[in-house]
Amino acid sequence: MTVLEVIQRSAEFLGKRGVESPRLQVELLLAHVLKLPRMGLYLNFERVLTPVELDEVRELVRRRGQREPLQHIVGSTSFCGLELAVNKSVLVPRPETEQLAELGWEFLNARASAVAGAREPVAALDFGTGSGCLAITLAVKVPAAQIVAVDISENALAVARENAARHQVGDRIRFVSGDGFAAVPAGMSFDLIVANPPYIPAAEIETLEPEVRDYDPRPALNGGAQGLDFYERLAREAGAVLRLGGRIMVEFGDGQAEAVRGMFERQNWVVEQVKPDYSGRLRFLAARLVK
Ligand SMILES: C[S@@+](CC[C@H](N)C(=O)[O-])C[C@H]1O[C@@H](n2cnc3c(N)ncnc32)[C@H](O)[C@@H]1O
Structure with a gap:
């Protein structure tokens, strides 16, 4: 599956689960897994994910679908430009x-x-x-x-x-x-x-x-x-x-x-x-x- 396909399918899934801004949320999760800045995804829409990457993204999207906060899933958030661990x-x-x-x-x-x-x-x-x-x-x-x-x-x-x-x-x-x-x-x-x-x-x-x-x-x-x-x-x-x-x-x-x-x-x-x-x-x- 390509980056673009993962974004589209996962965003649809999260939207049905009542998650706000589902596409943004998927992009942030995917960027986290691929260790890319979010905008980097846009230059890699056609890239095919490896099976390991796909499994990892699926698991994170599943957790987000259960309404676990994005910040808990990725383990941090930004505050006044400082990266802070959260749990x-x-x-x-x-x-x-x-x-x-x-x-x-x-x-x-x-x-x-x-x-x-x-x-x-x-x-x-x-x-x-x-x-x-x-x-x-x-x-x-x-x-x-x-x-x-x-x-x-x-x-x-x-x-x-x-x-x-x-x-x-x-x-x-x-x-x-x-x-x-x-x-x-x-x-x-x-x-x-x-x-x-x-x-x-x-x-x-x-x-x-x-x-x-x-x-x-x-x-x-x-x-x-x-x-x-x-x-x-x-x-x-x-x-x-x-x-x-x-x-x-x-x-x-x-x-x-x-x-x-x-x-x-x-x-x-x-x-x-x-x-x-x-x-x-x-x-x-x-x-x-x-x-
Ligand atoms: C709304 S959170 C704010 C956390 C952080 N200052 C922020 O702005 O994100 C309130 C914090 O107050 C702490 N708290 C609750 N009752 C308290 C008490 N009686 N004495 C000291 N801290 C307390 C909670 O554990 C929690 O970490």
Whole structure:
């Protein structure tokens, strides 16, 4: 069978299984098997696959047809241009979270310039680090920064550590396991706290697409009855570890902006920005504390 035939037949199969953008998905799987850039497939449409290649592609397409995420099948994803390993222990980083990373590194770099020469380096806390995507991006983009990355899942932290090592920032990120701020090492304070906490209302999890419902870890999704439990905790507890002039920046779900803003304002935070993602939905909040 040729490359083009595999693409056409597999795309039809995945389409029938309800997979979104089936042709793109097949092309990415096939490029992975043939170790080609995706565009390289277009120059090789008439190439005949070997039996081994064909078996491998069939198996991956079968898994994708069972709605296993593409990123789990190929074992990695790209985040802010960094290749990160992912598996069933971590939430697959979403493209919109790259915007939170960018807000974070812009603030932290400005802060690093402002406090250059100070006794302590700039520091950031990544609350619920998962794959480590936010912590690692901040460390890469802000070479002066020291980062603490907290997660309740030891398995997630193992993936995050591996990703940090891959990008040579493991020496500037301290990974700690535990429940929220209780895990933050005593005496530490931060210029920036970033969090993309679990925010799906518990009862909605069963209604999500199979890729999310069956493969992202439940503790990475479940935000309590309204999906807002973690924002309440962040608004109440983050102030204790924030340095003067510091910021908290959080991602939240579509439709949660007003509730999240209210929680922060009731705890004396000054909300500076509530920002949309690239599809125009409000998804990010940045705030400072009135002390
Ligand atoms: C939505 S995921 C975000 C992961 C990553 N920061 C990202 O943006 O892709 C939330 C993460 O919070 C972690 N988490 C859940 N409850 C927690 C808690 N009580 N304390 C610390 N981390 C927690 C989960 O294990 C998960 O890795």
